[in-house]
Amino acid sequence: MSALYERIETSFKRQGMMQALGCELVSVDKGRVEFALPMSEKVTQQQGAFHGGALGALADISCGYAALTVAPEGMEVTSVEYKINFAAAASGERVHCVGEVKRAGRTLAVCQAELFDVKDGERKSCGFMQATMIYIEKKY
Amino acid sequence: MSALYERIETSFKRQGMMQALGCELVSVDKGRVEFALPMSEKVTQQQGAFHGGALGALADISCGYAALTVAPEGMEVTSVEYKINFAAAASGERVHCVGEVKRAGRTLAVCQAELFDVKDGERKSCGFMQATMIYIEKKY
Amino acid sequence: MSALYERIETSFKRQGMMQALGCELVSVDKGRVEFALPMSEKVTQQQGAFHGGALGALADISCGYAALTVAPEGMEVTSVEYKINFAAAASGERVHCVGEVKRAGRTLAVCQAELFDVKDGERKSCGFMQATMIYIEKKY
Amino acid sequence: MSALYERIETSFKRQGMMQALGCELVSVDKGRVEFALPMSEKVTQQQGAFHGGALGALADISCGYAALTVAPEGMEVTSVEYKINFAAAASGERVHCVGEVKRAGRTLAVCQAELFDVKDGERKSCGFMQATMIYIEKKY
Numbered sequence: 001m002s003a004l005y006e007r008i009e010t011s012f013k014r015q016g017m018m019q020a021l022g023c024e025l026v027s028v029d030k031g032r033v034e035f036a037l038p039m040s041e042k043v044t045q046q047q048g049a050f051h052g053g054a055l056g057a058l059a060d061i062s063c064g065y066a067a068l069t070v071a072p073e074g075m076e077v078t079s080v081e082y083k084i085n086f087a088a089a090a091s092g093e094r095v096h097c098v099g100e101v102k103r104a105g106r107t108l109a110v111c112q113a114e115l116f117d118v119k120d121g122e123r124k125s126c127g128f129m130q131a132t133m134i135y136i137e138k139k140y
Numbered sequence: 141m142s143a144l145y146e147r148i149e150t151s152f153k154r155q156g157m158m159q160a161l162g163c164e165l166v167s168v169d170k171g172r173v174e175f176a177l178p179m180s181e182k183v184t185q186q187q188g189a190f191h192g193g194a195l196g197a198l199a200d201i202s203c204g205y206a207a208l209t210v211a212p213e214g215m216e217v218t219s220v221e222y223k224i225n226f227a228a229a230a231s232g233e234r235v236h237c238v239g240e241v242k243r244a245g246r247t248l249a250v251c252q253a254e255l256f257d258v259k260d261g262e263r264k265s266c267g268f269m270q271a272t273m274i275y276i277e278k279k280y
Numbered sequence: 281m282s283a284l285y286e287r288i289e290t291s292f293k294r295q296g297m298m299q300a301l302g303c304e305l306v307s308v309d310k311g312r313v314e315f316a317l318p319m320s321e322k323v324t325q326q327q328g329a330f331h332g333g334a335l336g337a338l339a340d341i342s343c344g345y346a347a348l349t350v351a352p353e354g355m356e357v358t359s360v361e362y363k364i365n366f367a368a369a370a371s372g373e374r375v376h377c378v379g380e381v382k383r384a385g386r387t388l389a390v391c392q393a394e395l396f397d398v399k400d401g402e403r404k405s406c407g408f409m410q411a412t413m414i415y416i417e418k419k420y
Numbered sequence: 421m422s423a424l425y426e427r428i429e430t431s432f433k434r435q436g437m438m439q440a441l442g443c444e445l446v447s448v449d450k451g452r453v454e455f456a457l458p459m460s461e462k463v464t465q466q467q468g469a470f471h472g473g474a475l476g477a478l479a480d481i482s483c484g485y486a487a488l489t490v491a492p493e494g495m496e497v498t499s500v501e502y503k504i505n506f507a508a509a510a511s512g513e514r515v516h517c518v519g520e521v522k523r524a525g526r527t528l529a530v531c532q533a534e535l536f537d538v539k540d541g542e543r544k545s546c547g548f549m550q551a552t553m554i555y556i557e558k559k560y
Contacts, residue, residue, distance in 0.1 A: 016184035017191040020160070044156035047279065051157040052219040053200045057193020064192075079192040080388065081412055083223035083363060083503045085530045085550060087523035102548055103507035107387070108360065108414075110505045110548060112532075128522055128530060130505060130550040132361055132412060134388075139187065220528065221552055223363045223503060225390045225410060227383035242408055243367035247527070248500065248554075250365045250408060252392075268382055268390060270365060270410040272501055272552060274528075296464035297471040300440070324436035327559065331437040332484075332499040333477020340473045359472040363503035419467065 004028055008065050011076070018061060021054060031101040033065045036118075038094045050090040055097075055115055059084055059129035062099025063111035067133040070104045076138040080108065082131035090126045092119030099129075109133045144168055148205050151216070158201060161194060171241040173205045176258075178234045190230040195237075195255055199224055199269035202239025203251035207273040210244050216278040220248065222271035230266045232259030239269075249273040284308055288345050291356070298341060301334060311381040313345045316398075318374045330370040335377075335395055339364055339409035342379025343391035347413040350384050356418040360388065362411035370406045372399030379409075389413040424448055428485050431496070438481060441474060451521040453485045456538075458514045470510040475517075475535055479504055479549035482519025483531035487553035490524045496558040500528065502551035510546045512539030519549075529553040 005028040012018060012025055021042055026034040035058055037043060043054040060082050067077045099113040115127035145168040152158060152165055161182055166174040175198055177183060183194040200222050207217045239253040255267035285308040292298060292305055301322055306314040315338055317323060323334040340362050347357045379393040395407035425448040432438060432445055441462055446454040455478055457463060463474040480502050487497045519533040535547035 011186045014186035015191060016181035017161075017194050020182040021157075041156035042160040046151045046154035047216075051155060051197065052204075052222070053193070053197020054157055056196040056200065056222070057191065060193045060196065076187075078229075079226055081223065081225040081361065081390075082192070082196070083221065083550060085221040085522075085552060086219055087525075087530050089218075102505075103545065105507075110507050112548065112550075125523065128532065128550060130503060130532075130548060132505060221501065223410060225382075225412060227385075227390050242365075243405065245367075250367050252408065252410075265383065268392065268410060270363060270392075270408060272365060291466045294466035295471060296461035297441075297474055300462040301437075321436035322440040326431045326434035327496075331435060331477065332502070333473070333480045334437055336476040336480065336502070337471065337473020340476065344472075356467075358509075359506055361503065361505040362472070362476070363501065365501040366499055369498075 004030065004069055008033060008068060011068065012065065017057065023058065026096065028069060030069050031066060032098065033062055033069060034096060034098045035062050036094050036096045050095055052086060055090065055095060055127055056084045058095060058097045059113040059115055062097040062113040063129060063131040064133055066099035066101045066111050067104065067109040070101055071135055074138055075135045077133045078136055080132040080134050082129055084127060084129045086127050088124065088126045090117035092117045094118045107135060144170065144209055148173060148208060151208065152205065163198065166236065168209060170209050171206060172238065173202055173209060174236060174238045175202050176234050176236045190235055192226060195230065195235060195267055196224045198235060198237045199253040199255055202237040202253040203269060203271040204273055206239035206241045206251050207244065207249040210241055211275055214278055215275045217273045218276055220272040220274050222269055224267060224269045226267045228264065228266045230257035232257045234258045247275060284310065284349055288313060288348060291348065292345065303338065306376065308349060310349050311346060312378065313342055313349060314376060314378045315342050316374050316376045330375055332366060335370065335375060335407055336364045338375060338377045339393040339395055342377040342393040343409060343411040344413055346379035346381045346391050347384065347389040350381055351415055354418055355415045357413045358416055360412040360414050362409055364407055364409045366407045368404065368406045370397035372397045374398045387415060424450065424489055428453060428488060431488065432485065443478065446516065448489060450489050451486060452518065453482055453489060454516060454518045455482050456514050456516045470515055472506060475510065475515060475547055476504045478515060478517045479533040479535055482517040482533040483549060483551040484553055486519035486521045486531050487524065487529040490521055491555055494558055495555045497553045498556055500552040500554050502549055504547060504549045506547050508544065508546045510537035512537045514538045527555060
């Protein structure tokens with residue numbers, strides 16, 4: 001397990017919400033992370049599909065942790081803002097999300113994420129996020 | 141309890157995610173709804189504050205249900221996209237969110253929501269959402 | 281003419297694009313500015329209405345200059361990102377735009393703007409922006 | 421010259437604003453278009469760089485015309501909303517923008533665009549757009 005993976009996992013495991021929703025860290029590379037969220041009644045909207053708020057939260061951390069992979073030591077990342085477009089309803093067994101850094105400056109990072117609905121082993125694009133992250137001093 | 145309130149509550153109670161997070165419906169008016177989310181370990185990020193994904197989900201339903209209050213009978217609302225700006229960390233006892241319809245057309249509605257961190261009884265603005273909702277046929 | 285008005289006007293008059301499009305400064309208050317853009321063939325799209333790009337540019341400067349009204353001396357403002365929703369086609373004699381600061385921090389400001397289509401003296405809301413501005417050192 | 425290119429060019433040439441700013445159509449493929457905007461005093465902000473509003477307008481049409489390349493005959497495209505992140509100041513000889521359709525449904529299309537500052541022959545990414553387009557009946 002790489003130091004980079006550990007850095008992301010350590011922060012991720014502290015996120016009560018992501019633990020409560022059952023979110024899983026899939027992979028970590030410099031500038032790119034992947035998370036997965038299994039279907040459960042904790043992530044549904046009124047029609048039984050994945051809740052847009054769950055997909056937004058998943059894409060938010062995908063962008064944020066992608067930014068953290070390129071952050072200076074001792075720095076944390078927090079979301080300035082994010083914007084998500086839903087391209088299709090997601091109702092498969094799980095949703096995967098790949099977050100990528102598009103450009104990291106000293107203060108801010110622009111990130112994008114793509115969401116994939118995974119159903120019967122097939123992976124279909126179902127949403128897109130574009131977000132701004134800011135580097136702040138780590139306080140814990 | 142008004143018919144409008146019941147319409148919103150019926151749909152809201154079907155949202156597994158919102159029940160799991162402990163979200164509460166506060167009030168319903170034509171074009172305006174308010175929700176609250178109490179602090180708990182189910183909604184935190186790595187520093188113990190409210191998770192941006194939880195605030196996004198809360199603002200998403202505030203926009204969506206505001207749009208539903210002005211939807212034709214038999215129609216449901218789903219999110220086309222939403223964008224949220226965080227103005228301050230939220231770490232109070234609860235976060236309230238007021239969603240409002242800014243303009244509703246036949247197909248789409250533009251909505252805005254404002255988030256308030258409630259700490260020791262004081263209510264401080266902590267975030268802003270602008271979102272697009274679409275009216276679709278109700279299938280359940 | 282107030283010092284605040286002068287500060288905004290001085291910067292605004294240096295914007296070649298806004299001069300080319302015929303944009304006008306209407307009013308300046310702390311945290312709030314208003315601009316107007318008269319209809320002309322320099323601002324139209326393919327159907328003869330105001331171009332979405334012109335409305336976006338107008339709302340961008342409305343947000344940016346609203347942020348500048350509350351900026352420390354010697355600082356300039358630049359756009360981190362902006363997001364605009366179109367609520368109705370704008371095809372009147374002019375479009376007005378009111379930009380407001382929703383929250384200004386040390387580094388970033390969250391702003392919102394509303395666009396109004398002015399036709400036969402009637403003012404109709406036609407779009408909404410939510411934007412993030414950043415304070416940078418003035419270099420000219 | 422392909423029928424697809426002609427379809428885009430015909431609409432583009434009707435955009436008064438794009439003609440006024442000096443915008444050029446570079447290439448057209450199914451789901452992907454490229455435009456260029458040469459530096460001139462008609463597109464600058466107060467520091468002499470490309471105006472964020474010009475870049476937003478350029479990315480808006482890049483997304484819109486990418487959506488038009490996959491639109492049913494007789495349909496036009498209009499912007500529901502767009503969101504742009506600026507990654508670096510653009511001050512080169514020209515800015516190019518590539519717009520792509522990420523997912524097109526019957527009513528809406530999700531598009532992304534990337535902006536490139538071209539300076540001394542070098543092409544550097546300087547901005548990102550994510551947008552929602554809607555298909556409407558062509559009226560002219």
